Amino acid sequence: MALAHEIAHVGHVELLTPRPEESLWFFTEVMGLTENGTDGDSVYLRTWDDYEHHTLKLTAHRTSGIRRTGLRTSGQEALDRLVASVERAGLGVGWRDGDPGIGPTYVFTDPDGHELEIYWESEWYQAPPELAPSLKNQAQAYPARGVCVRRLDHVNFLGAEVEPNVDFVTGVLGGHVTERIRLDDGTIAGGWTTFTNKSYDLVYTRDRTGSRGRLHHIAFATDTREDILRAADIFLDKGVFIETGPHKHAIQQTFFLYVYEPGGNRVELCNPCARLVLAPDWKTVTWTEAERAKGQAWGLQTIESFHTHGTPPLEDASSA
Template identity: 40%
Template sequence: MSTFSEPIFDVAQLAHVELLTPDFDGTLYFFKDLMGMQETERHDRSAYLRGYEEQYHHSLKVTEAQHAGLGHVAWRTRSPQALERRVAAIEAAGLGRGWIDGDVGHGRAFSFETPEGHPMELLWDVDYVTVPSGQETPLHNRPQKRPPNGVPVRRIDHLNVMAANTGVCRDFMVDVLGFRERERVVGDDGGPVIASWLSVTNLSHDIAIVPEPTEMRGRFHHVCFHYISVQHLFDLAELAKEAGISIEHGPGRHGIGGATFLYMLEPGGNRVEVMGDPGYMIFDPAWRTVVWEASKIADGVVWSGSPVPDSFWVYGTPPAQNRQATPNEAAA
């Protein structure tokens, strides 16, 4: 029997993601009219959105900016005490940026960054949604009626960031924040970590870290939202195609995580994934990290469906010009 360290359960879930966009109206059209997300509030040049089954004030913040990219990621802790414990650990790691008073929809939060500069926050106090009059539902475990527009998503699921040193970022998420690594890609010789999928919930991953092929740091790969039926992916793909939205890849099914997927580029330039089912769930408290060799990554990324386009390996936001070769180019 193998031994393992006592797990840290202080971080509870992904609370929200902020996306930056140079096309504020276009990005809102994508999330509201096509994906059926609800706008809870608007403040300055930021809009706060949520899926129709989400209880919090928002899971997505959209902010007008010069370039597309990640504004920040917010994680909710399990208690005020858990927040203080993780803040102390982050400060000891030298990656804290300090406390902020809060934002629309939540109380004070501690700002920090990953070793590669991805901006993040930890928080405890959140506002719960107040459903507008006429949107109440007799289904007591859902905060509102199902929206009649677009193909409405239920909730946020995960995000994916890019890193030149995936192993260092992985170690920070595990050792400092308490994430558990669920799957990993390494070199065929057992070399350094190439990509990592981690979670604090029963999901296969709440965050993934994939290679950064440029000299830039802190870039964003995608955010994912959850459906429950594969048919929803085809329905949304039809709406997106007719609206002139770029469909990058899918529908298909991942090997890693096992979920069905569709990847699109919203009008502001950020990559958005929607999944038609959650893939596998993890209930084993002694889960052993699944390890893939780099030569098997094609099956890991796509188990069924078309091959991965080169853009998937190199495109992130903010966009970059100088990059390394894609796996397909390197093999040519």
């Protein structure tokens, strides 16, 4: 069993899009990320307060979805222990050369087939003169473009079954379950896991289609709730589809707004960006089916597409 805090944080994600030019426009001009290099069909993008080379690898593909999620470890020895833990679980893929700014990377899958990677070596971002911040403890100047999201906050995977994936995160990667949903028949329909004192980093929710390896959403943090309200107006003016929100979740109490980027992937803006869980003996909060039927915190009913839309679309899921 992996030790707690061997994983430092969620580092980056690779997102697939069948509409690369439009998706790039969305993430740079609307969300406010900064381009930091290209490689073939991929563009590397970063949020302004990320210390690493990139936050998002956006790759042109025949369909949408998430290809890989990167997790930085807390050190080289932690990386070695985690690799051994994954290999004991039988889900290792093997070592790869990392993307730009990233050292040797070990690739593996969770029980549902989502691809992840762990790494330690990371090149700290050095802003060019035109992007240099006035404050030396900030990686990059505030871009003042679009929403200006601050950082990647979490990833929500869809899974054919939630429990095996949550058990993998806790038992193999050293995470902890902060909240979950248990249906009347005992099925775990959602699990929120963390590696740090954030209340969640990786989330698994049940894919009602029974499909494996799909994405529900990636989430970016804003500084304030007001930023999310302003973002809603920006999305409206730019013709970006707003799925639901702004509103407040009951689970984790996150103020949220969900949109679809042009490639079809769901993107969340969130604040507060996961609550802090400081108690070392935090007890998992379990929500019942009846409690979830009440909807979100302030009474908004959960929109039906929240349970049906995932990427890649079902017709592409088996061969993405």
